[in-house]
Amino acid sequence: xxxxxxxxxxxxRQKNKKIGTFILTHSNIVLLTGYLITLPICTLIILSLxxxxxxxSIENSYHSTSIPWIDNSSECEDTGRNWSDRKCWxxxxxxxx
Numbered sequence: 001x002x003x004x005x006x007x008x009x010x011x012x013r014q015k016n017k018k019i020g021t022f023i024l025t026h027s028n029i030v031l032l033t034g035y036l037i038t039l040p041i042c043t044l045i046i047l048s049l050x051x052x053x054x055x056x057s058i059e060n061s062y063h064s065t066s067i068p069w070i071d072n073s074s075e076c077e078d079t080g081r082n083w084s085d086r087k088c089w090x091x092x093x094x095x096x097x
Contacts, residue, residue: 064089064090064091065089065090066087066088066089066090067081067087067088067089067090070088071088073088075088076088
């Protein structure tokens with residue numbers, strides 16, 4: 001009786017050993033290759049979406065800045081800018097300009 005239990009425990013140990021090891025079969029190689037191809041593609045997509053949203057927020061932000069080469073009010077107002085404090089101000093200056 002004790003001998004039959006030892007055979008059963010030996011078989012269960014062998015099954016546990018097979019489960020714990022990674023066997024390189026054809027399907028495992030295909031899955032691993034697919035994962036290694038998909039991971040960089042998904043990473044590039046996520047990074048491009050992040051950078052696109054970052055640049056979109058910069059492109060849509062405008063800051064007032066004075067235009068140094070315009071020195072009179074009529075020329076300033078003719079270009080659609082505002083004259084204030086003896087300076088011509090552009091209220092739609094894009095930081096990427």
